[in-house]
Amino acid sequence: MQSVLGDKKALVILLGPALLVYSLVMLVPIFWSMGYTFFSGNAISGFTFAGTDNLTRLFTDPEVRTALSFTVRYAVVITVGQIVMGYLLSLMYVFILKKSSNIIRTLVFFPVVLPTVAVALLFQKMFEIAPQNGLVNSLLNGVGIESVDWFGNASSAFWVIVLMDIWRSMGFYAVLLYAGLVDIPEDMLESARLDGATGWRLIRSIVLPLSMPVLLSSIIFSINGTLKVFDSIVALTNGGPGSSTTPLTLYMFRTSFAFGDYGYGSSIALLLTLLCLIVTIFIFRSSRRDLTKD
Amino acid sequence: MATMRRKNRMLLLGVGLSTASLLLTACGAGSSGDGGGSEAGAGEFSFLTNVENTTIPTELETLAGDQCKTAADAMPLKVDTVPQTNLDQQLQLLAGQDALPLQYAAGNAPALTKELAASGNVLDLEATLTDLGVLDQVEPAAIDTIKALYGGFNVLPYQYNVEGIWYNKQLFADNGIEVPQTWDDFVAAADTLDTSGVTPLSASGEQGWPLTRLISGYLFSDLGKDALQKVADGEAKLTDPEYVEAAAAVADLGQKGYFGEGVGSIDYDTAINQFLNGEAGMLYMGSWVLANFNDEAANQIGLDNIGFMPFPRVEGGAGIENQYAANVGLPMAISEKAYNEQAGEWLKCITENYGSSALANQGSISGFKVNEEVDVDPLTQTVQQTISDTSESVLWFEALFGTQATTASQTNAAPLVTGSMSPEQFMDTVQSALK
Numbered sequence: 001m002q003s004v005l006g007d008k009k010a011l012v013i014l015l016g017p018a019l020l021v022y023s024l025v026m027l028v029p030i031f032w033s034m035g036y037t038f039f040s041g042n043a044i045s046g047f048t049f050a051g052t053d054n055l056t057r058l059f060t061d062p063e064v065r066t067a068l069s070f071t072v073r074y075a076v077v078i079t080v081g082q083i084v085m086g087y088l089l090s091l092m093y094v095f096i097l098k099k100s101s102n103i104i105r106t107l108v109f110f111p112v113v114l115p116t117v118a119v120a121l122l123f124q125k126m127f128e129i130a131p132q133n134g135l136v137n138s139l140l141n142g143v144g145i146e147s148v149d150w151f152g153n154a155s156s157a158f159w160v161i162v163l164m165d166i167w168r169s170m171g172f173y174a175v176l177l178y179a180g181l182v183d184i185p186e187d188m189l190e191s192a193r194l195d196g197a198t199g200w201r202l203i204r205s206i207v208l209p210l211s212m213p214v215l216l217s218s219i220i221f222s223i224n225g226t227l228k229v230f231d232s233i234v235a236l237t238n239g240g241p242g243s244s245t246t247p248l249t250l251y252m253f254r255t256s257f258a259f260g261d262y263g264y265g266s267s268i269a270l271l272l273t274l275l276c277l278i279v280t281i282f283i284f285r286s287s288r289r290d291l292t293k294d
Numbered sequence: 295m296a297t298m299r300r301k302n303r304m305l306l307l308g309v310g311l312s313t314a315s316l317l318l319t320a321c322g323a324g325s326s327g328d329g330g331g332s333e334a335g336a337g338e339f340s341f342l343t344n345v346e347n348t349t350i351p352t353e354l355e356t357l358a359g360d361q362c363k364t365a366a367d368a369m370p371l372k373v374d375t376v377p378q379t380n381l382d383q384q385l386q387l388l389a390g391q392d393a394l395p396l397q398y399a400a401g402n403a404p405a406l407t408k409e410l411a412a413s414g415n416v417l418d419l420e421a422t423l424t425d426l427g428v429l430d431q432v433e434p435a436a437i438d439t440i441k442a443l444y445g446g447f448n449v450l451p452y453q454y455n456v457e458g459i460w461y462n463k464q465l466f467a468d469n470g471i472e473v474p475q476t477w478d479d480f481v482a483a484a485d486t487l488d489t490s491g492v493t494p495l496s497a498s499g500e501q502g503w504p505l506t507r508l509i510s511g512y513l514f515s516d517l518g519k520d521a522l523q524k525v526a527d528g529e530a531k532l533t534d535p536e537y538v539e540a541a542a543a544v545a546d547l548g549q550k551g552y553f554g555e556g557v558g559s560i561d562y563d564t565a566i567n568q569f570l571n572g573e574a575g576m577l578y579m580g581s582w583v584l585a586n587f588n589d590e591a592a593n594q595i596g597l598d599n600i601g602f603m604p605f606p607r608v609e610g611g612a613g614i615e616n617q618y619a620a621n622v623g624l625p626m627a628i629s630e631k632a633y634n635e636q637a638g639e640w641l642k643c644i645t646e647n648y649g650s651s652a653l654a655n656q657g658s659i660s661g662f663k664v665n666e667e668v669d670v671d672p673l674t675q676t677v678q679q680t681i682s683d684t685s686e687s688v689l690w691f692e693a694l695f696g697t698q699a700t701t702a703s704q705t706n707a708a709p710l711v712t713g714s715m716s717p718e719q720f721m722d723t724v725q726s727a728l729k
Contacts, residue, residue, distance in 0.1 A: 043386075043390030044386060044390060045412065046413075128559065129555050129556035129559060130554065130555055130559050131568070149555065149556045149559075149712065152708065240558065240708070241708055241712070241714060242708075242723075243702075257383040257386055258698075259696075259697050259698040260386050260409070261698075
């Protein structure tokens with residue numbers, strides 16, 4: 001192995017094709033897109049040089065502020081929800097259901113394999129008010145509460161999105177974290193129990209520290225996935241009411257392809273990239289510090 | 295050693311070749327994926343329209359099996375649809391890839407059609423129809439409307455409409471409501487209907503434009519015909535108090551619950567159905583809706599039971615008498631790049647036959663001349679009469695706006711009437727999206 005990897009030609013052969021494809025489909029478009037930030041116009045009408053206008057516009061555009069604040073709120077709430085729910089479920093699999101957790105695991109995982117659009121339509125119908133009441137409003141009416149226009153109001157629409165996305169993805173995180181939990185050596189848990197640690201004490205002092213690496217990977221997965229949310233929101237609310245549930249990705253898409261301004265769209269993409277980068281660096285830094293402490 | 299090196303070279307060559315072939319396959323798949331576009335479109339009459347519009351595709355299919363059979367045999371019709379709210383972005387993407395179909399719905403904002411025309415994607419119909427010898431088969435008034443909106447005779451007038459308020463005569467009579475003349479009468483009528491348990495106005499907040507039409511109707515009636523031209527020219531702003539007043543008047547209808555529950559989730563079809571099954575007393579819509587009214591299965595209140603009135607006058611306003619908005623609906627453009635001789639056959643046949651065929655089969659009024667005697671129902675006659683009597687008409691709210699302001703206006707219309715956005719915020723949002 002050492003001799004193969006020491007041979008430069010072999011390295012070129014092994015890495016070359018993958019690097020070439022990666023450069024063509026990832027790096028070239030990224031730099032191309034960054035180039036667009038200095039231009040205005042689109043593929044139909046052509047491009048004109050705009051200097052740094054697009055970048056300065058990012059700071060004054062109220063729509064960017066709304067979209068950025070929605071994206072961050074969404075990412076934080078969903079990440080916390082996904083990880084907490086996932087972790088609780090995985091604890092339940094390991095410590096309560098134990099060997100008989102198969103069926104529950106499959107059921108909770110089921111929404112993960114459903115197409116996003118199908119799930120969004122399901123939730124749209126469940127929370128519907130017009131032309132007829134959906135399941136949720138019918139239940140509310142049943143207990144004497146008036147129907148609520150869930151998608152007519154920014155905050156209730158936000159919570160429906162949150163509910164849907166947590167329901168849709170908690171099964172995935174439960175399985176991911178479950179894999180981390182079953183790796184904890186049984187004898188270590190056993191000895192902790194002998195020392196009198198049970199329940200919350202056992203989880204806090206033994207299970208949580210030992211599952212920290214997988215927990216951190218889950219958080220990075222989750223936060224990067226949620227910052228880039230697009231499909232579930234387009235299918236459920238299409239960014240509405242108004243633009244109150246429009247994340248940066250959707251605003252970027254609309255600016256580029258509906259408003260025909262590729263340059264400004266690319267600037268929004270750059271903002272999103274920076275946001276992802278900062279969050280990832282932050283999490284990596286804190287995880288490294290944690291590991292040295294342990 | 296030499297064999298080793300040769301082997302290495304061969305290996306390198308093999309890897310290089312397979313990578314190249316992979317890349318080529320990827321590119322190849324890309325270009326054949328554009329098959330619906332201009333290149334592969336040469337063999338078929340590809341037509342992209344909004345999914346909400348069923349009248350035009352149905353009628354073209356009828357023509358394909360009848361008067362236009364020769365053209366259709368040489369170039370079969372292929373219809374693709376996209377939701378109207380996604381139309382603008384679809385067109386821009388296709389145009390950017392040179393993949394526009396032969397005929398396509400011309401976008402929600404006339405500004406987009408002008409941009410497509412400037413980049414050579416829109417066929418000049420004046421020249422083409424003259425060449426085909428059928429220019430006289432299009433109503434001159436329709437051509438004038440198109441030129442005023444689209445900067446040239448760039449689109450086909452499959453629909454030629456007046457917009458106004460349709461009302462349920464029975465519900466009006468039952469509640470002792472006279473046809474409202476002024477905005478105050480209109481609000482009073484809505485109030486009476488609301489008290490009697492009927493939704494006063496059925497409107498699609500999901501589409502947004504049926505709501506913003508009310509704002510522009512109010513503006514034109516209150517401030518005069520050129521109210522929105524002044525905004526487009528920069529002489530006035532939507533945030534000026536007299537403009538905000540119009541948004542406030544419409545928001546007020548929403549606050550009182552006159553659009554019913556969950557107006558933001560009501561789509562186009564639901565809004566029409568609410569009116570046609572008697573749940574709603576009034577509907578603001580263009581005369582293209584006659585095709586729905588003529589559908590006996592859907593129309594439960596009966597054709598005789600539907601009345602048509604102009605937009606109510608705002609008292610003391612500077613607007614015109616009997617104010618109707620006139621337009622060519624969502625018109626269709628022909629791609630200059632995909633146009634060829636066979637497409638010319640189609641175009642000639644459509645221009646000659648669509649007018650009578652659509653009127654006879656669907657009661658739909660178009661900007662093409664009606665060449666055959668067609669029996670029409672009294673309501674359609676009324677609308678035809680209104681169209682020919684209307685010498686002065688107004689535009690719609692977003693007619694002079696770009697795509698961004700159009701989207702801002704239509705997506706925020708529902709929040710405006712549900713009260714989650716104030717009239718000032720609404721007008722400010724649209725104004726700042728205007729370029």
